[in-house]
Amino acid sequence: MTGQVPSSSSPGAAQRQRARLLRPLGAPKSLSSEVVDRLAEQIMSGKLPVGAKLPSEQEMMKGMGVSRTVVREAVAALRARGLVVTRQGAGAFVDSDAGRQPYAIDPEGLGSLASVLDILELRMAVEAEAAAIASERATAAHVKAIGEAHRVFSRAIASGEGAINEDFAFHQAIAAATQNRRFAEFLDFLGRLIIPRQSIRSFEGTAEGPRQYLARIAKEHEAIFQAISARSPKRARDAMRGHLVKSRERYRELASRSA
């Protein structure tokens, strides 16, 4: 590693080099997190099977050469992650459902376009079925709520807003209409990941104006709403799928243009 920059040819190279130098340097790992990593690895890999007793705090202290504070904070972190349970006077044990960890998506990995498209694809799967189920199971109140959300969205775009939240609220109303809380919760989970990525609906350079762009979305929403009102699972599913396929393409274009 010489560190000498070998004749940067392109104009922006120096700036990028600077950015590389100035980047916040790697996290100086705390002792606690090191202990957490080690124990978590042992548990995940199964070397510490479910129900097994972890070494006592004293043993860990001596074995790893750290203070009790460090050990205890590490165990507290493992407990928070649902990997271990502690019983005062008895010890710390691998949690019976340590294998059932929540489904997590690291927001750091969402930088790449492909990663976002993958998530949109998963969302498509869930929402298409949600629309179908909603069309079968929605009460009159649910249908009314969906229609209301649709109207709010339409009104928002008419007044020139981006209407990101109103858009998502329409989808949430459909998920709620399934009367299956998992759909609503999972859509909420995905929304919190994806929505920040499209928070600026940039229309610069598009052939058509924002109005037409958003009007098409509203049109697609309308079709979905009609299908659900008509209690037609097939049409609802197809309408939702079509809507999200187009949304995916719209996002793909948007991202490629800003790159």
Next chain:
Amino acid sequence: MTGQVPSSSSPGAAQRQRARLLRPLGAPKSLSSEVVDRLAEQIMSGKLPVGAKLPSEQEMMKGMGVSRTVVREAVAALRARGLVVTRQGAGAFVDSDAGRQPYAIDPEGLGSLASVLDILELRMAVEAEAAAIASERATAAHVKAIGEAHRVFSRAIASGEGAINEDFAFHQAIAAATQNRRFAEFLDFLGRLIIPRQSIRSFEGTAEGPRQYLARIAKEHEAIFQAISARSPKRARDAMRGHLVKSRERYRELASRSA
């Protein structure tokens, strides 16, 4: 030289003693978890917005009448849950993506039949689309792997086994063929939740024997595999949906009979 007086060494001690006497015996909560709950509630509700600084350890100690050990373990737990980040010398702050919590399903709530059916419904949504995508995107190697998984399953049931794992492996192979890691990961997540529920494939009282029961599943798998091999998204989606709808009905019967 700590307090030789055992009675009231700290200000909050007497109060905690009283609470200990009055609390119902069923809820032995540790002080750390109480602090965690308090802080987590503040963060989730937005009273502590993203980026806000938490009170210092000293302030929390005085404010809640607990020791630094308790406060630090509580903060360690919040950090493990991704709710806060700590910077040495600066303080503890609400994490920028505290709102993007992982998608979790409490295994405790899975006791009721309806709850399990809800999850099966979500799985259906994901797997139906996964089958369709797999039929479009699977490489030759993927198709081969799916076929192999299908054969392993068929062979297992032929030798009289329950073949739970082989069954799931077939589904996993399809999810892997989407080349979208989210599908594989999410299916894995759902599988770890519901598989333990059906680990005993009880056939007592059923009209037909285990062989016929499992043979029908194999038949459905066969149809799915054929559709994917034929690169037909529509057929793959319908076959998978049909398979899971029937699986859901099978589970419903099974549960109602054992009840």
Next chain:
DNA sequence: CTTGTCCGGTCATCATACAACTTTTAGCAT
């Protein structure tokens, strides 16, 4: 405006002590 220094606030770690609880063991009565 930049640089260097200082200083109070804060988290990270170590060490010790005691309290509360569990498990094991020793002892005792039967």
Next chain:
DNA sequence: ATGCTAAAAGTTGTATGATGACCGGACAAG
């Protein structure tokens, strides 16, 4: 021997004090 009880040992939970490392701002010098 067997079963119960009480002591003992081991373990986690909480409290307290001390020290080091790091951050942020204040301040003066160049």
